[in-house]
Amino acid sequence: MANTHVSVNKGQKPCTTKVYAERCHFEGMQGDIILVDTPSFYTYIRPDGEKTVKKWIDSNYIQPKGAGILYMHNIASNPLDPNLEVSRHFSAFRRTCPQGHAPSVVRVVPTVALGSTLSAEKINASMTRLRYQADSIGASILGMPFDGKPGTAWEVVQELLNQIMRYGGENPRGE
Structure with missing residues (x-):
């Protein structure tokens, strides 16, 4: 990776306009882990996330030993908006990667936007819809909306890393 620190708005928001990457090294692990936060695709806010991510990948990409996607999805958003379909975002991400090198291990994490009040x-209903969308792309999914706790975040990341180690970034279904 050419640059381990790329400036950004610190991510986790649809308004992120740049790519942010952080190289992490954990004792006992043979290689580094690079966490990359990207702009969202198919938002109504410029710039185009797909072009931004493609440009970053083209200038920084090194074939990893394994790769995966942690996809945060706000279940409080409009369920009828086709731009919010998980498969649409995953397809856009696959198009940004070099031919045949898109990560196929995907972990979907449902979130609820701060201040949203949703009935049980x-x-x-939103979780059922999201499970169906995740299943359609072979993704695993956190069984409940993310509670914002560091312990839960660590468990989500550990599960993604375990899947990457198990499958090396290949789709667990062999697709």
């Missing part, structure tokens, strides 16, 4: 019924 609405949360259940």
Whole structure:
């Protein structure tokens, strides 16, 4: 990786306009882990996330031993908006990667935007819809909306890393 620190708005928001990458080294692990936060695709806010991510990948890409995607999805958003389909975002991400090198291990994490008040019924309906979308691309999914706790975040990341180590970034279904 050519540059381990790329400036950004610190991510986790659809308004992120740049790519942010952080190289992490954990004792006992043979290689480094590079966490990359990217702009969202298919938002109504410029710039085009797909072009931004493609440009970053083209200038920084080195074939990894394994790769995966942690996809944060706000279940409080409009469920009828086709731009919010998980498969649409995953397809856009695959197009940004060099031919045949897109990570196929995907972990979907449902979130609820701060200040949103959803009934249990609405949360259940949104989770069912999101599970269906995740299944359609072979992704695993956190079984409940993310609670914002560091312990939960660590468990989510550990599960993604375990899948990457198990499958080397290949789709667990062999697709």
